[in-house]
Amino acid sequence: MDEDLRERLRAAAASHRPDRARMLARIERGTAQEPPARPARTPRAPMPWLRVAGAAVAVCGVLTAGAFAVTSAGQEEPADGQRAAAEPTSPGPASPSPGRGGALPAGKGPLWSDGSLNPNSNDYWAQSEVTVKTARPLSALTVELRIALTGGVNTTGAWRSLPAQDFAASAREEGGFLVYRWALKPGRSVPTGTHTFAGQYNHAEGARDTGRDDYTARARAAGEQTSVGGVFTDTR
Template structure:
């Protein structure tokens, strides 16, 4: 067997070797803990005969490579113990949003030229954030005449925006203010073309934020009935 072939086979054997790390670790620990026996003489070295024994050489080199790979794997094992691993980024599910419900109705106190849309929002926990948007579809002659809410006026920023297809009322809770649990009403008032107005295209959106950051979104409409 030529030397090149022996080297190739040794390299393949070393790459295919899978050391038993637990056994190697135990052997290393026993070897470092036990003292060498006294009075034991070492075997004198044999004179070199000049001949190579391929099988013996293969076994010896494979054992040496296995020992190196085993110790290397042992070092890698020690370097990746749980206590030494860097902590990964914290992951978790988002906080559940606050429990709430909403219902939109047309106030029965309207008439043939004027109407009021009432949005009742009921919350079961304190809110750190609240945005209420009420969209009154432009059915003809729709013009804002006012608005109100049952919460203190200074707690909210209110805007009324005229869009091509709707009149948009928006109440936004001021930073640092809170909304307690309970029923709350937001109302939009407006003129409209004479007659019974169709409110089927009117909609609302309510975004609620709990004290723990959880969010809930409510959406709905106001039904087909208008002011009489």
Template sequence: MHEEQLRRELREAGLAHQPDHARMLARVERGLAAPPQASRRARAAVPWTGRRWPVAAAVAVAVAGVVGVGGLAVTTLDRGPAAPASELPAPGPVAAAAGTMDPGSNRWWAQADLAVTTETPVSGLVVDVRVARTAGVVSTGHWRTRPAEDFTVTVTEEPGALVYRWTLRPGRTVPPGRHVFAVQYNHAEGVRDASADTYTVVLTGGDGGGRATLRGGFGAAARAK
């Protein structure tokens, strides 16, 4: 059969063909209802080339990616070295104070005694005694049991009080023990109310470290004779 004749017959057969739509639809329905295949055709094996550098490079890239992520996380969370905890202040000297009216006080004159007791050496000491300016109050003196050359003493007249102050000189110390600071003053005749009189004592430890502050008063009234 010649090639030209074969082509003509195939063309005529194609034009004369009428597809069976019902049969085609039935085949589609059967295909949808059939269970899926149990297995798939295995992938074709990659032929061995004798070189592994592509795999090694992939692994290196993966590792680099993990290390990079980890480093980023550390950098984000790392906020630098922790700040050192604040140092606690050194404890101040162990001491106590008590203010009393001296038994020698009378109807025109009074003495207030302040006893300061220390259990450790003191390298700094400031003692303030404030005598309220009631009627007739005028300073007549003061004294202390420690050496006079160890302290600077001032008496200041303020609108509301007489202020007696002892300040320990630099380089001097106060040893453990009981130390008395006394103030003396005149006042109007009669029993004077001392409830407004106060004291403040500031002590510094023997090593120049911690401080302690003591405050108090001298009772209700001066003893009268």
């Protein structure tokens, strides 16, 4: 490069002076400007597996609610007040034995009674029934059903056709017998008509002899005390 060109470049560089004020003004304008707004993000659609999981949870909720409704419905008290005192381990409670018509065999005053083995009894389980018929309302009534403790006898439940809340009920072993007892509570009454009291129990395999089984029913009607009793007839 010749000397003349170098001199001209040095002169041009020396003569150049940056406009400081203009540069600062440009920087201030750039700083004052708002940054451009970012576009809003469009919500992403849920992953397919999340939709499937949500549907499964909803179905489970419906099935659970349905199961609860079915279970609740199965626990309702029967309309006629009959309900086993304990869950039977064999079929039960069985329907009462068919009536024989007319007056019941054992009777005294306004009270008659009958004892029978329910036809649904079998070689492993039985239901003994005491049927009480009264021609007058009763202000007191105690029914006692005694099952001899022969091989394998143990209670599986009990019921009565009259309202459960009207009676104090028990089932216990006493003196070689399984004793079911129903006692009318004070202030309650028994209406005229025919009423059933039943005890259910398991027993050893085979035909069970009911010869030692018996029952009693003691009542008061219009101030008069009366009682009846008897044994059990196998009606199968």
